[in-house]
Amino acid sequence: DVKVTQSSRYLVKRTGEKVFLECVQDMDHENMFWYRQDPGLGLRLIYFSYDVKMKEKGDIPEGYSVSREKKERFSLILESASTNQTSMYLCASRNRGPRGTYEQYFGPGTRLTVT
């Protein structure tokens, strides 16, 4: 059973703080993704990584950075949190390449509130 875990379910931070969201997967997946979910906007891709130390910008990378030092761990960093980054953050992973259903496996999400 694939397991994707996220370090916190709920987080409250102040404007200007540096915020780290951690994600760990246990299935040796090459690809890892960070999304945010907002009402009426669906899931929007922030960044993804297809290997250790590799990263690519998604659709909304502004204000975020990422780190992937180990295959199983993918971190999302908010360098200086702002109120418009209040959202549900979702991490996902899958194997690379054309196989299976292209299903991405999601973690439970982190509800971040920036005050």
Next chain:
Amino acid sequence: DQQVKQNSPSLSVQEGRISILNCDYTNSMFDYFLWYKKYPAEGPTFLISISSIKDKNEDGRFTVFLNKSAKHLSLHIVPSQPGDSAVYFCAARGFGNEKLTFGTGTRLTIIP
């Protein structure tokens, strides 16, 4: 530019009836489509998928239909059950792409 659209933000269906969720896309390079289900405070879980070379895929109560000429797919749930109440997202993969593009979601409520 929203390449994957779910035009109905919400849908209510009587228990036991058919639920039909719709999704439209604009990118003709999409070659694989997925449906996810999401409960509040949980991550999305995969439901069913379809390749662009097919027009129908069935898994138990869930059937996905793909109309490539209309760039439209739909998810049918028969019969609908209270546990089906959730937000449903459709997603699409571009050929050779590792990413998925998600729609905005439809909140399905099953009325007992």
